[in-house]
Amino acid sequence: MRGWLIAAIGVALVGCAQNRPIDPAGRHKVIWLYPIDVNRPMVEDLIRQFERENKDVHIDVRAVPGSQYQTKLKTLVAAGEPPDVFVCGDVFFAYLKPFLSDLTDLAKRDAKEVDLNDFYPAVQKAMQPGGHIYFLPQWFNVSLLYYNKRIFDAAKEPYPRPDWTWDDFSASARRLTQNGVWGSNVTTGWWGEWLTLVHGAGGDLFDASMTHCTLDTPAAIAGLTFYRDTIGKLGFAPPPGEGPSTGFASDKLAMDYGGHVGLWATYRKIPSLDWDIEALPKGPSGRRGGEISLTALGISKQSPEREASWRFLKFMSSKESIRFHVSRGYLSIRQSVAREPASQHDKPLNRAAVERALQSAEPTPSTPDFVEIALDLVQPEIDRMLTENVSPAEAAKRATRSANAFLRATAKRTP
Amino acid sequence: MSQSRWCWLMIAPVAVGLLIFTVGPMLVSLMLSFTDYDVVSRPSFVGSANYHYLLTADPSFWVSVKVTAMYAAASVPLGLFTALAVAMLLNMEVPFRGLFRTLYYLPTLLPATASGVLWAWIFHPTDGALNRMLLSVGVRGPGWTSSPSWALPALIIMSVWSYGGAMVVFLAGLQGASKTLLEAAGLDGAGPWKRFCVVTWPSLTPVVFFNVTMSLIGAMKTFDQAFAFGTSGPGVGGPARATLFYVLNLYSKAFEHFHMGLASAMAWILFAAIGGLTFLNFRLSRRWVQEEAG
Numbered sequence: 001m002r003g004w005l006i007a008a009i010g011v012a013l014v015g016c017a018q019n020r021p022i023d024p025a026g027r028h029k030v031i032w033l034y035p036i037d038v039n040r041p042m043v044e045d046l047i048r049q050f051e052r053e054n055k056d057v058h059i060d061v062r063a064v065p066g067s068q069y070q071t072k073l074k075t076l077v078a079a080g081e082p083p084d085v086f087v088c089g090d091v092f093f094a095y096l097k098p099f100l101s102d103l104t105d106l107a108k109r110d111a112k113e114v115d116l117n118d119f120y121p122a123v124q125k126a127m128q129p130g131g132h133i134y135f136l137p138q139w140f141n142v143s144l145l146y147y148n149k150r151i152f153d154a155a156k157e158p159y160p161r162p163d164w165t166w167d168d169f170s171a172s173a174r175r176l177t178q179n180g181v182w183g184s185n186v187t188t189g190w191w192g193e194w195l196t197l198v199h200g201a202g203g204d205l206f207d208a209s210m211t212h213c214t215l216d217t218p219a220a221i222a223g224l225t226f227y228r229d230t231i232g233k234l235g236f237a238p239p240p241g242e243g244p245s246t247g248f249a250s251d252k253l254a255m256d257y258g259g260h261v262g263l264w265a266t267y268r269k270i271p272s273l274d275w276d277i278e279a280l281p282k283g284p285s286g287r288r289g290g291e292i293s294l295t296a297l298g299i300s301k302q303s304p305e306r307e308a309s310w311r312f313l314k315f316m317s318s319k320e321s322i323r324f325h326v327s328r329g330y331l332s333i334r335q336s337v338a339r340e341p342a343s344q345h346d347k348p349l350n351r352a353a354v355e356r357a358l359q360s361a362e363p364t365p366s367t368p369d370f371v372e373i374a375l376d377l378v379q380p381e382i383d384r385m386l387t388e389n390v391s392p393a394e395a396a397k398r399a400t401r402s403a404n405a406f407l408r409a410t411a412k413r414t415p
Numbered sequence: 416m417s418q419s420r421w422c423w424l425m426i427a428p429v430a431v432g433l434l435i436f437t438v439g440p441m442l443v444s445l446m447l448s449f450t451d452y453d454v455v456s457r458p459s460f461v462g463s464a465n466y467h468y469l470l471t472a473d474p475s476f477w478v479s480v481k482v483t484a485m486y487a488a489a490s491v492p493l494g495l496f497t498a499l500a501v502a503m504l505l506n507m508e509v510p511f512r513g514l515f516r517t518l519y520y521l522p523t524l525l526p527a528t529a530s531g532v533l534w535a536w537i538f539h540p541t542d543g544a545l546n547r548m549l550l551s552v553g554v555r556g557p558g559w560t561s562s563p564s565w566a567l568p569a570l571i572i573m574s575v576w577s578y579g580g581a582m583v584v585f586l587a588g589l590q591g592a593s594k595t596l597l598e599a600a601g602l603d604g605a606g607p608w609k610r611f612c613v614v615t616w617p618s619l620t621p622v623v624f625f626n627v628t629m630s631l632i633g634a635m636k637t638f639d640q641a642f643a644f645g646t647s648g649p650g651v652g653g654p655a656r657a658t659l660f661y662v663l664n665l666y667s668k669a670f671e672h673f674h675m676g677l678a679s680a681m682a683w684i685l686f687a688a689i690g691g692l693t694f695l696n697f698r699l700s701r702r703w704v705q706e707e708a709g
Contacts, residue, residue: 074673075454111531241558241561242540244541245542372672385566
């Protein structure tokens, strides 16, 4: 009886062990935690292509709603069952870094295939934090100035130029604000616009050590003041919630400040929308201030399938995959593919603007607490500044106080 | 087997479940409230630092307390008044009374997240049904979802929608009111208002007490409507944290930023607050609830 009991417990323990279940076809199974988005058909096509070329590997896609992605990922990591491959490279990289495998050795070994120099220089810099490679990117977002050519033509207004400053942008936007058309929009709910303007004015959210919030400096306040004035004194952007619900796609916004390249696919589907792009205008500091964010895949430190996962990452960032991305409306992250004629016939035509934007793009602050500070502590004060007549200086002071209290408490709590 | 043993055996499944799935996690959360724990690292003991930070330094804690208190102060009386008014109408002898009772209860069956999404559309500043209706009569509606001043009132209005549960309890209470007393009061010349005040209301007070207690606890735990409302429109917590309810704040700390220690401390503060308020409610009820009535 006792022997049976021990055997039963043994079987149960073996069943609970964290060995990867064997793929019925005997292939290496790579689990990819995938955030569900509009790209799913494209991603499925790419996986089929990869599996055709790598018959010994099976990509097991675990799809999660995008809004729940970080929660699901961290829960799996906490449970000791992280997926082999997950999305990183964006603002969550600093938080995810402890769970990511350092891929520098593999990238050096397969340098020819990875072809690092083929990525845009700004992308190369962003994909090697601290000189190490933790992920390979598929595409990138960079802040741009979108403009509606029909509205500009109707108003006989010259299109935005690469050397535009805030004054030029503001003057043009004010002239274009008429007859139900707004010169520009105000981006609310996240840092996309206000942080760009803070950078443009010469300010920053944090000091170099990332331990102190510096939003209350005169330069940062100047950036916030310009942001607030777009709906106030300058009056070329609609107050929050009062603009067209479909934004730039509504054909009622002459410009969209800080829009991302992820919007291209959507805008291309609106035949009546005649649009192009330019790099963001420069602020008083000479900085454009826009951010760069990579969409990339990394490998879990605990992955039992590091080698097979690496093959998948290389494939997803290969020229073949990037061409596939471009054919679905995305911007090429590889310079060689970007120069191919097939990449250049669709809107926007002014592709040189992307390179200009990339040259000056700034990565988001590399602290694990950035998202929490920006969205939960600073953003409410920014909202109040836009909607409740709170001055930019007062909003900046309150936001800085909150952020620094949080940073002090975090530093104290961290052993 | 003795009766006592049978009794223990019968309640064992529930008792064991309660211990494992409720009391156990509660005790773990109490321990975690004194630690810094991000789920992926080992918890480290920080003493009362989480409670201290929440009560003295966290910029969102008192905001979420204020939002929840304002919501409870407005939505509980409004919801109970609506529920009582509808229950009285549905208690009248009218044709298709059963159908009306069903129809008025239906919104309660709609999941809160679904109604949150629906109301976010109704309240949309430019394309929402409410502002379009207001515009058709020449009134420019406010930015319900984008204005810090209007986002919470929008959620309070939305809360009235789920009066069905309280309405059913009121309806049961109204049916328990003594018909003899009502008839006698009528014969003595009492009008409808007087009859309500001296006969119906006293018999309803235990039901009112029950509804007040449950609605207050429900209001303090508000989460799903605000979460769905936020994710469908202005973002979780609303503009300028105007709809950052206490439990929404707790959820954000726990599952968006993984400050499990802080979130556990918030949960225990809420537990103490609800316990204290319910105790106070019971003490005050002695003054106005007529237990022997009905």
